Amino acid sequence: MTFNIGNQSAGNINNVGRDQHITGGQQGVMVTPEAARQAVIDLRAGLRLAPLEQQTSAAAEAEVREIEAEIQKPEPDRPRAASSLERLTRLLLSAGSLASAGAALVQPLQTLAGWLGSLGGPILHLLPLLA
Secondary structure, three states: OOOOOOOOOOOOOOOOOOOOOOOOOOOOOOOOHHHHHHHHHHHHHHHHHOOOOHHHHHHHHHHHHHHHHHHHOOOOOHHHHHHHHHHHHHHHHHHOHHHHHOHHHHHHHHHHHHHOHHHHHHHHHHHHHHO
16 A cells, blocks of 8 residues: 655644544644744743853853754754754753753753654653652
8 A cells, every 4th residue: 555645734643544543632743933943032031040150151141052053954854853852952961950940941841852853752751850
């Protein structure tokens, strides 16, 4: 059997040749470019509130600039943005800033990880360490 499928855009897409049985449901996250840009703004605001040393703050801002640059492009390099977001998340975790700043940093990180799709999975796996 051959599938000829054009462009698709959705949280979950299942292309099957026969019966499909789904138990437990499916869910997906769709983050628009506008929501990703707002997450960068929110992330910067959260970083201003976080108690960071000057060197850590500068490194965090450099990663945010990288992420923002990719989001602004018509064809973003998502793997590059994912690398920057993961470095930023690890930096903030090691500085203890995610625990102290809470939702002010975690929410935008989650949104940006959602924008990355499957590339954001490793970042999302880092965030539950806060619980």
